[in-house]
Amino acid sequence: MCGIAGIYQLAKTEQPDQQILATMNNSQLHRGPDAGDYFFADTIGLAHRRLSIIDIAGSPQPMVSANKQAWIVFNGEIYNFKQLRQSLIEKGYQFTTQGDTETILNAWLEWGEDCVHHLRGMFAFAIWDSKKQCLFVARDRLGIKPLFYSLLPDGQFIFGSELKVIRNHPDFDFSLRDSSVEDYFSFGYIPEPYTIYQHSYKLAPGYSLLLQYGNNTLPVPKQYWDIPTQWQQPLATSELQQHLIEHLREAVDIRLVAEVPLGAFLSGGVDSSAVVALMAGLQKDPVNTCSIGFDSKAFNETEFAQQVADRYKTNHQVNIVSQNDFELLDKLADLYDEPYADSSAIPTYRVCEMARKQVTVALSGDGADELFAGYRRYKLHLNEQRLRNMLPLAIRKPLFGPLGALYPKLDWAPRLFRAKTTLQSLALDDISAYHNSISILRTDQRKSLFSKAFQQRLNGYNSVAVFNRYRDKIEHLDPLKKVQYLDMKTYLVGDILTKVDRASMAHSLEVRVPFLDHKFVEWSFQVESGANLQQGIGKFSLKKALEPYLPHDVLYRNKMGFAVPLAEWFRGPLKQRVFDKLLCDEMLNSGYFDANELKRLLDDHSKSLKDNSAALWTLMMFAAFLQRGQ
Template structure:
């Protein structure tokens, strides 16, 4: 696990000053404190920070191929590198190291751009081909590892593992992309391929780009893999139950290869517990497990984590975090480099901090909710879709549009009475309805929050376009699979994997994700919806398969999530910070917000009229980003 960076002059062989690339690379020192080095060619500079996991003394980067034709910088792990190395050796390729980096190099020399089809793992890499004067870049299929890039004013292509690598270059343009602010206040993150900056991009998952010297612009990225959405196999319940555990166990097994101490997160939920259970069956030594607890019962899952730890006799470590652990508020803005509003980033940061005290690699259960329909919102979406399937859209609009407009927002009421979002969604098609239910601030709420001037500058743009771009690929899916596919393409990448990558790499910790093994995803996404959501129980196929391996209380208790008590914070210790930050001169002058609505959101929450904790946290993270980057002053 590492950090990569580079510069490539597209139209010249202009020398790149060492202080520029070194400054960029040093900004991501935390991603690889074990080593750092550089490679220079005319018009090219590559940089690397290394966290040693496999072949600890060998495999230095940037790495040159044995024939001196190609040079690579690589972040990630290739789990099938040993079998791939044997295949390439049989073809006559020479290997001077025992790691996976050289395997990618030789795979590129053998198969060119199609080398990505041979790689199983998580990766983001760049290969400089000295013979063809080209730079080939690629990102893994699910987007576990990040890749940021931009074209600078001098015609050079710049890339890095974090956005801060790009902003460290003095030629980087820090103008904001205004449409992403609409996206951010919808989703709480900025979806691929965009960033908060106008001229910076994220390479989407499962995409690659080939740049050649002489190009005047960066070519569009090409998709080389996607979650299969057509001609899905018809898996029976018997087939699913017979195969699920063994397929998942194989995905776990190949992620246990490391030359350093390895462990797992154990939250007490189904997904991390399943991972730990299978790890325990695959290795003779006790698994190292880590849990974070809270001193508030409704946020604390440690008793369930202990059940699993006791059953499998793991080396279990627990640390308790105070309910007033909000010291990370400002740190998060610098950690994520752009506005990011998932408050569970705080406990995630803490559990990574704990894990790194004992291990260098940790396995997680991320991806299972998206793959097997574990989120409660899938159940509500499915129920709403039953109504949408009965009534035609014009009739639904006539009935539900007025209800959605005038029904009060009853945050304090039981879930079945909080119907405003559902009424709105009934008047929409499947994709727009899921967009509405996923929104931190719905369309009508964003209209109140944004200034009239900013709304005019949006020129009709809506964050719904983020979902619409995938709509053509979902025509053969049922409504719940549509929601899962959209989450796998957006929420998983932009929120969950982003959260874990930045939080773990801040502590130089590598996290591996067996549920997101692409072969397991290809199989798992084909599990029929009626096997995943059964009588209101999500992830039923996974839970049923894990019944012989985990306690019933772990499998079938109510999903808790990795939450923090925002509502209480904003009425107590963070109340003053809320007023000072959200009503600051910077926020009032930036031109994006209606000042009256900012005050309304705060007052409604502080007085207990509404729970506005989610939009207020989203605003607080935006303010922190603006202040730290001196934007709008």
């Protein structure tokens, strides 16, 4: 696991500034503390920071091919590199190292842009081909590894593993993108392919870029893979459990190759417990596992993690942190580089910090909720969809639209009476309704929050456009598959994988994700929706398959999640801090917000009239970003 960076002069024959690239690369030292080096040629500069996992003694980067034609910088792991290497040797290619990096280089020489189709793993890499005078950049299929880029006005293409890398170029444009601000206050993150900045981007999962010298315009990224949405027939339940375990075991097995200490997160939930159970059957030594707990029972899952640890006799470490562990607040803005509002970033940071003391590589259970319908919101969405199916939109919109607008936000009331979001969603089509349900601040709330001037600049743009990009692709899918697909393209990569990548790499820890093996994704996304959400139980097919491996309490208890008590914080120890943050000069002078609405959100929450904690946290992280400056 590493950090990569580079500068490519598209418009002029001039070597990039070595000191500038060094400054960019040094900003991601945490991603690769073991080694770092550079390559410079006529128009290209490549940089690398290395965290040594495989072929520790060899595989330095930037790496050149045996024929001296191509150079690569690479972040990630290719799990099928040994088989691919043998195939390339049979085609006549030479290898001077034992790692996976050289395999990508030779795959490029053999297949060109199609090399990505032969790679199984997580990756972001850039290859400079001196013969073709081109730079090829690619990101893995699910977006486990990040890649940011920008084209500067003078034709310099700059890229890096984190946004801070390209921000450190002196010509970087810090102008903010208005639509990204709107997206952020809906999703709590900024979805691919955009960033908070007007002229910088994230390379989307499953996409590549080919840049040719002399063409100083950004090419359109090329999609080489997508989650399958067409199949002859969904996978039925017969023999499903056996096949699920076989496919998942294989995805876990290929992720156990490492020349450094390896272990797993063990939260006590289904997904991480499944990974640990299968790891235990695949290796002779006890699995290294770690759990983080809270000093509040409402947030603590360590007793369930301990059940799994005891069953498989793992080398288990537990660390209990205070539920009032908010000393990381100021660090989050530096960690994520752009506004990011998932408060579980705090415990994620802590569990990565703890794991790194024991291992260098950790397996996680991320991705299972999206693949097997584990989130509670899926059940709620399907219940709403049944009502939507009873009445056409032409009737629902005038009937439920006004009711949703008039109905008060009753956070203090029993759940039965908190119907505002549901009424609004019933007046919408299914994709717009799901967007409304998952938004941190719904459309009406964002309209109240934003200043009139900013609303005019948005010119009618609404963050539902993020979902609408995929509408034609998923229109034929059933209601559950639609929202699972949307989550995998947005929430999974923009929130979950972003959170884990930044938190883990802050501690030079590599995290591997078996559930997001692309072959496993291609197989599991065909499982019938009725097999995944059954009897009101999410991830039903996965849980049934795991019954021989995990305790009943772990499989069928209510999902807890990795939460922190925001509502209590903002009425207690952080009350003054959140007031100061939201009413600071940077927020009030930004031009984005209605100051009276900011004050109302604060007052209503502090007086316990409403639970505005999610909105306040989202605003607080935006304020931290603004205060961070350039």
